[in-house]
Amino acid sequence: MRTLPIYIAPVAAETVSGYIGRIAQTHCLEVGEIRRMLIREAGRSTWSENDPRIALALVRLCGLPDDAFEVSFEDHGMWTRCGHPRWKPQKCPRCRTLAEPRTACVECAGGLATTTRARTGPLCLSHSRWTLRELTVKIPVGASASRTEETLRGPLWERGIALHTGEYNLAAAAVLAWSQGSDGATFLEERAQRLGLPAPTTFEEVMLCGYPEVVKVVEVAMSPRILRGVLQVSRSALPQIDGFANVIANTLGVTVNERLHDWAGAVIGHAHRAVLHAAGLRRTTSAKNALCPQDRALIVASGTQRACLLRHVSPRILDGLMRGHTEGTSRLSVTRRHPLEPDELALP
Ligand SMILES: [Zn+2]
Ligand SMILES: [Zn+2]
Incomplete structure (x- = not known):
């Protein structure tokens, strides 16, 4: 050849x-x-x-070196919760999971379209170019945007969060709910106007116009410390909904409005149902009596119930719960390969 x-x-x-x-x-x-x-x-x-x-x-x-298409797991590997042998987020040498392919910066790619599995977010720091799915635009990159990109590639990546795992979709829905429920133009609309875009409604648009805010919501409101307090199914849900809406609003530096509160109510309600589902999971589809180990139950329920928040709480959340029988879990190999879909209440 x-x-x-x-x-x-x-x-x-x-x-x-x-x-x-x-x-x-x-x-x-x-x-x-x-x-x-x-x-x-x-x-x-x-x-x-x-x-x-x-x-x-x-x-x-x-005419490239032999290893040109071997993606370095060292540099780009994902932290996953796969149970090999623990369920804590880890870079598993057996699964060697990489991020899902996504559109690469067109300037890095010599002006042509391509896809990458790199450990990066939507912002190319060498070209100040934003790329998320079909949306690509040159933007002025200030200190806040580059810090945000570093947070995504650093601490959040190491919590097992990437652009395809659903947390950013959920946080973007929160920011959009607050923005749509506010009187007058919000930072989302103002920034969209500056870029010559209509008011954001899609995941890509909310990410572009509210990148630091969306990432901050994932970092703070979806941290294990906050989630521990709002996923307590044996206590009244109302104060937990108020608490979750407040944390999101504080993170954004705004006050809670009705739209954000309703959204928080729906998300917490859904997450509570998913926690109950996890508590009732059996070890396999055929074993009717043996309960599934708690940490595995949370991961299974987060996938099948599409509740990404469950991936970020300690299994202790299931301690002492009434365990109504829900379902049996599939084999581990199936659990590990379960596709990560954004929650129903997230922006698709
Ligand atoms: Zn693994
Ligand atoms: Zn680039």
């Missing part, structure tokens, strides 16, 4: 399919043509993005 004439440097943790899209565009080739070449070279009969032989054929085709 000959090497393609135009050299393109891969971006950090770039996906194989993203890179193929870029070489196809630069060489005026079809993606299908390149794939067929790689399939032949790798000795396969069908396409598989994850086959190391495909990656090897690709580096040969492009």
Whole structure:
């Protein structure tokens, strides 16, 4: 196989399919043509993005070092709660989980579209470019935005939180609820106006116009310390709802309005039902009597009930609960692979 004439440097943790899209565009080739070449070279009969032989054929085709598409787990790995053997967030050498692919900074990628699994947020600090899904825009990066990006890549990443795990979607819904329930224009609308955008309504738009605030809500209001106090199902829910709404409002430096309070009520109600569900989970679908270990029950319930808050509380929250039978858990391998979907009350 000959090497393609135009050299393109891969971006950090770039996906194989993203890179193929870029070489196809630069060489005026079809993606299908390149794939067929790689399939032949790798000795396969069908396409598989994850086959190391495909990656090897690709580096040969492009004249890159052999490990060009091996994403460093050291640099980009996710903290997960997989039970190998503990359920605390950890960088598990067996699962070697990476973030889900997402759109990369177009300037890092030489003006072409691609995807990456890097340990980063939406803000490229070298190019001051914001990229989240389809929304990409050049923005002035102040100290607060770059600090926010560092928080996402640092302490929040190490709590197992990334752009695909759902917490930011939930926090964005909180910020939007407060903003829509306020009289007059809020910081969200003002910043949108400055960027020449309509009032934010989607996840991407709220993240762009309220990035420091959304990340702050995840950092503070979804911390184990706060959640311990608002997910107590054996106590009255009302003070806990007030407490959760207050923490969010304080984090934003605003006062609670009706819309935010209603939103907090719905989220806490849903999380309480999920905690009760966790408390009643059995060890397997066939074992009717043996309770599931508490830390595993919380992770299973956070996935099946779509309640990301449960991933951030201590299993002690289940101590001493009345345990009505809910369901049995699936095998561990299924639990580990359960796709992380944002909560129903979050912005999709
Ligand atoms: Zn693991
Ligand atoms: Zn960039």
